[in-house]
Amino acid sequence: xxxxxxxxxxxxxxxxxxxxxxxxxxxxxxxxxxxxxxxxxxxxxxxxxxxxxxxxxxxxxxxxxxxxxxxxxxxxxxxxxxxxxxxxxxxxxxxxxxxxxxxxxxxxxxxxxxxxxxxxxxxxxxxxxxxxxxxxxxxxxxxxxxxxxxxxxxxxxxxxxxxxxxxxxxxxxxxxxxxxxxxxxxxxxxxxxxxxxxxxxxxxxxxxxxxxxxxxxxxxxxxxxxxxxxxxxxxxx
Numbered sequence: 001x002x003x004x005x006x007x008x009x010x011x012x013x014x015x016x017x018x019x020x021x022x023x024x025x026x027x028x029x030x031x032x033x034x035x036x037x038x039x040x041x042x043x044x045x046x047x048x049x050x051x052x053x054x055x056x057x058x059x060x061x062x063x064x065x066x067x068x069x070x071x072x073x074x075x076x077x078x079x080x081x082x083x084x085x086x087x088x089x090x091x092x093x094x095x096x097x098x099x100x101x102x103x104x105x106x107x108x109x110x111x112x113x114x115x116x117x118x119x120x121x122x123x124x125x126x127x128x129x130x131x132x133x134x135x136x137x138x139x140x141x142x143x144x145x146x147x148x149x150x151x152x153x154x155x156x157x158x159x160x161x162x163x164x165x166x167x168x169x170x171x172x173x174x175x176x177x178x179x180x181x182x183x184x185x186x187x188x189x190x191x192x193x194x195x196x197x198x199x200x201x202x203x204x205x206x207x208x209x210x211x212x213x214x215x216x217x218x219x220x221x222x223x224x225x226x227x228x229x230x231x232x233x234x235x236x237x
Contacts, residue, residue: 007049010041010045010049013040013041014035014045014049015056015063017035018030019060019063020038021034021035022060023106024110030053054122057120058126061111064105064107065108065126065130071097071104072094072098074094076094077090084144088200089193089194091138092200093189093193096189099167100189138159139159142159145205146207146208146211154207154211158200158203158207161203162196162200165199165200
């Protein structure tokens with residue numbers, strides 16, 4: 001029992017130190033030796049607990065992604081019966097929390113950035129899984145706000161606009177220029193979340209009205225054409 005507990009502790013130390021090393025140096029420059037040295041483990045421990053460096057890299061990303069979801073859940077502060085407006089605000093607030101956590105999630109952001117500019121291809125599957133999960137949440141909210149029958153393009157573009165606002169003020173781990181441009185500080189996350197939510201709801205409502213008008217006009221035109229065809233048919237006979 002003691003050996004098993006020690007083994008779990010060793011595995012966890014390796015995982016946590018690997019988060020730092022991969023975040024700071026990237027996958028290619030990270031080494032077994034450095035990770036194990038920082039974790040106080042035998043250099044063979046990575047192979048024993050994770051199999052390969054590639055598997056450890058994927059485990060690190062999964063660990064950090066779950067940490068982000070745990071620290072900033074999209075449903076925090078709202079019930080299942082909450083209005084879609086409140087759900088959207090909770091989503092935006094949590095998204096900003098994940099983006100601007102300067103301590104616990106910085107290595108997750110660095111790994112994501114590294115995969116954008118120098119992709120290894122090792123995280124494609126797990127990244128797609130988490131992206132699909134996040135997209136499913138915001139798209140569910142938007143379907144409630146936009147109503148049935150909205151074109152898929154409008155739905156996905158509304159998603160893009162909301163997420164884009166959240167990412168626009170994001171900054172890299174070594175870049176504070178966006179803070180200076182927008183006058184942003186971590187203390188203002190709640191105000192920013194409120195602004196993005198209000199702005200987004202106004203935009204979504206505009207898209208909903210436009211979609212409804214287009215649908216109504218299509219039905220009107222279709223009805224008029226049907227009537228005209230019936231009149232022409234009667235005249236023919």
